[in-house]
Amino acid sequence: MGFLPEFGNLFFTLAAFVVALSIIVTVHEYGHYIVGRWSGIHAEVFSLGFGPVLFSRVDRRGTKWQVAALPFGGYVKFLGDANAASSAADDAVMSDLDAQQRRHTMHGAPLWARAATIFAGPAFNFIFSIIVFAGFMMVQGVPDDAPRVGAIHAMPGTMDLIEGDLITRVNGQPVADLADYYRLADGLEPSPSVTYTVERAGQTMDVTGPHPIPARAMGIALQSAARDAGMETGDVVLSVNGEPVYAFRQLPPLVDAANGEAVALRLWRDGSELEVSLTPRRTDLPLPDGGFETRWLIGLQSGTFFDHPVRGVSITEAVPAAVNEIGNIVSRSISGLYHMVTGAISTCNLSGPVGIATTSAAMASDGVASFIWFIAVLSTAVGLLNLFPIPILDGGHLVFHAYEALVGKPPSDRVMGALMTTGLVLLGALMLFALGNDLLC
Structure with a gap:
């Protein structure tokens, strides 16, 4: 019966992938639908999935809402469309419509209405992500600027700090705010214990605690050596290949020194010590200037203790911060694609459906909040991808509309057909390449 755990994991992975993709597709296609409706374009079919229809109903506007058997996409078919991509008109249908009825088709509507309807799909992906990111900030809040101690995580060694302490000095060096605390921590020499000057109940006193940024796993990266080795959030690294570790800053050079060979980590977990062996993975990391740095990593995320x-956080603060997060994702994505094309980083950084499905399952296993955050990140990526000027994608349609605005007429049917075929081939090649990365990288 050993196949049952594998089957269970496969089912969970597929379920997480389908849920994530269905939410993103629904948001994207609803953008097309609702803006089309507002623009006077009638939608005949709103489909979640392709293939045989499992469930459907027709609303009072005459739109058929359906769920199909293959849940790997979706579409909105507008009146007069020859296909789900709205790439061509159905001449037989269009010829039976009068001028007023043609206005309610994608191909008979004004240019502004068609362009707005096409752009709405990616736009709604971005809007969805903004709502999720802003909602997280408003529900969870953001760290206060004061370097005050909150809930303390279990750590080995001496811990005299208590919740509520306001840190004013670290090893005698003054701390003004939280940003100052982290700047000081980055330059502090690793040591088994550090002296903290704190304000507690109206008194100032010196207490002892670990390094401000200890070698504690605040998080475990997806598809990383640490996750595969069974490391958990909260694990504290005591040594790497026998070398004592007191601060997180010691880990990168020790891992790099192994040059891709396996490293032995001694860990502290919930009062017990254990050893794990893992092999670092060569990873391309984005830099603040937009470039990339290739390093050996094990996949631990740092943080304080x-x-x-x-x-x-108010909505007026959360929304701009969420928009900034969207900008960061888009900027990193474009930079990554550019550096892959130029050969500066490995093309293995491009994930396909298997990689996305695996990541979906990993985020779902980390909890509902992590899964929802991942869906928002993926929604941003889908919105960006659809804006690429590739025929068959929304960005390609917008290029056609821009051409029509400049020239006064759309490209000929022959040209449109050739471009759509080219776009389909390019998109198929990209998907096959990404799938190859999933299987071979």
Whole structure:
């Protein structure tokens, strides 16, 4: 019966992937549908999935809403469309419509209405992501600027700090705010213990604690050596290949020194010590200037040994921060694609459906919040991809509309057909290449 766990994992992976993709597709296609409706373009079919129809109903506007058997996409078919991609008109249908009825088709509507309807799909992906990111900030709050100790995580060694302490000095060096605390921590020499000057109940006192940024796993990266080796959030690295470790900053050079060979980590977990062996993976990391740095990584995320008290965030602060997050994702994505094309980084950074499905399952296993955040990130990526000027994608349609605006008429049917075929081939080749990465990288 050994195949049952594998089957269970496969089912969970597929289920997580289908749920994530269905939400993103629904958001994207609803953008096309609702803006088309507002623009006077009638939608005949709104389909989640392709193939045989499992469930359907027709609303009072005459739109058929359906769920199909193959849940790997979706479409909106507007009145007069010859196909789900709205790439050509159905001449037989269009010829039976009068001028007023043609206005309610994708191909008979004004240029502005068609362009707005096409652009709405990617736009709704971005709007969905903004809502999710802003909602997380408003519900969870953001760290307060004061370097105050919140809930303390279990750590080996001496811990005299308590929740509520306001840190004013670290090893005698003054700390003004949380950003100052982290700047000081980055330059602090690793040591088994550090002296903290704190304000507690109206008194100032010196207490002892670990390094401000200890070698504690605040998080475990997806598809990383640490995750595969069974490491958990909260694990504290005590040594790497026998070399004592007191601060997170010691880990990168020790891992790099192994040059891709297996490293032995001694860990502290919930009061017990254990050893794991893992092999670092060569990874391309984005740099602040837009470039990339290739390093050996094991997949641990750093952090301090206590939670920061949070403050509430208003919607006027959360929305701009969410928009900035969208900008960061788009910027990193474009930079990554550019550096892959130029050969500066490995093309293995491009994931296909298997990689996305695996990541979906990993994020779902980390909890509902992580899964929802991942869906928002993926929604941004889908919105960006659809804006690429490739025929058959929304970006390609927008290029055709721009051409029509400049020339006064759309490309001929022959040219449109050739471009659509080219776009389909390019998109298929890209998907096959990404799938090859999933299987071979």
